[in-house]
Amino acid sequence: MYLIIFISASVILYQYQLSNAWLISQNSQEFHVLSPKTGDKPRSGSLFNASSISNTTPCFQEPEDLLPPLYVITPTYRRPEQLAELTRLSHTLMLVKNVFWIVVEDATNKNHLVAELLKKTGLKHEHLLAPMPELYRKKKGPKPRGVSNRNRGLQWIRQNAKTGVFYFADDDNTYDLQLFTEIRYTKRVSMFPVGLITKLGVSSPIVRNGRFSGFYDGWVAGRKFPVDMAGFAVAVEFLLQRPKALMPFRPGFEEDGFLKSLEPFEPQDIELLASNCTKILVWHTQTKKNEPSQPLDLAKYNSTNLVMLKQILV
């Protein structure tokens, strides 16, 4: 009899622990900043690959707050394609664990449609403003787009993050989920190929006999680091040890300037990802620009749904 009671009690206790674990994973909405353990390597297999994040997500996954936090900095600006681009990128990020999305608008006021979109995703996020300085806005020729935004993102990271990794992810690019699994464990600066760059079709570190041996990029222009903005990720601690690191307002030299400002840091220090740079996990997709939409004939359509639609359009 006592045996039965004992067994029952054990089973109840065990079940209680299970449901408790479930409750914990349910409530892990807060953002935990934890140091990755030394030697902690990207884990392959069922927990992290894309197929495990399908419709039937198992409940008893590793709590995501054990993963190093991933900060994704996305510069954006108002244009007809903006909401579409952010929507699409948000879907990718919604499949990534322990990610914090820093969206920085090149604007003086926050776009409420962007704020609503961010809220709807359920992602942990920060919505910031960083207008391009007048000085550059008035200049003729190519403009240093997204520099204010990215530097504002870096400032936020210096003020709020202690560990983890950050990545500059433009809203029109395309990211394989595997990319986030890999960059999360960056110790200093990791690099990897970016597809759809220049006439070569790809920009990548060159790897010979398993070691870094230069850069392959259609536009070198004397750059020490001829890479694309989407081609590298940086450890937060590495940045914090370099208080002067910043992106310069110099069109075409933003990446190079920023990476050089991370000194001491040499091309030989790069961590090579994407199976020694043999896979493409990110593409520099560019969206065709649309002209602002034509005005609505209010005399004709004043009491229709089109009035509300027009308020959304740029």
Place this chain on the structure above:
Amino acid sequence: MYLIIFISASVILYQYQLSNAWLISQNSQEFHVLSPKTGDKPRSGSLFNASSISNTTPCFQEPEDLLPPLYVITPTYRRPEQLAELTRLSHTLMLVKNVFWIVVEDATNKNHLVAELLKKTGLKHEHLLAPMPELYRKKKGPKPRGVSNRNRGLQWIRQNAKTGVFYFADDDNTYDLQLFTEIRYTKRVSMFPVGLITKLGVSSPIVRNGRFSGFYDGWVAGRKFPVDMAGFAVAVEFLLQRPKALMPFRPGFEEDGFLKSLEPFEPQDIELLASNCTKILVWHTQTKKNEPSQPLDLAKYNSTNLVMLKQILV
């Protein structure tokens, strides 16, 4: 004493039921084709909105096989942007429940990179081929792109589906998750606004006093249904009752021709979605075309990672 045993037993039974429910939802990978109950309406709130599909997915959601199946037909063809576009769309679909992705290549052989991508997503899918007939391929001027593919998708649906809804989703468009929640309950043909179409910036049914009263589209051209391919969804049963419905090989008139082939069906029969067509839940985003990548200098790079990267590039 017996009371304690009884309580213990009850608790165990209850816990067993809970974990059983969990196991069922775990194993729902198979595709269940169930009739939606009559009067089954889109349910709003926590189960279906985007924020509930965040990183902390609750375990005890409604089993997805109770939802009407959603068939997404995506025509695609080989080009530098193809893998990126399909990757991005797959992330959106990975957040949709009980979805079946029918990817149809305009090609004579299946691209193994597309097959690998499909497998990696974990989505229920079908990978089909439907090359454009020579007759149209040789013709000068605009070509009926994607028509073979979509008709092949329709053929698959006639052969394999009994209930649910299908939707033509091009790989470069952008879809809000809310769109899939809404179209899933289409009884005949549902329609909704599509952003980034023509100079008007949007194509949409016009709604006046809560009722359909025409179409707003920058290119009417005598079409009975001046709508975009991404602007409507059709119930499978409705299609099955129209054995002759097909898309014509007529550039610019694909949508109109297909919708007219669904007769008996009049514009007044349209089900209006997206809050009476006041919201934009899908955008006709177009990706900037890239030239095929330049050849690799094999004398210079023959023993590097670039050889493997070049095999992926178009």
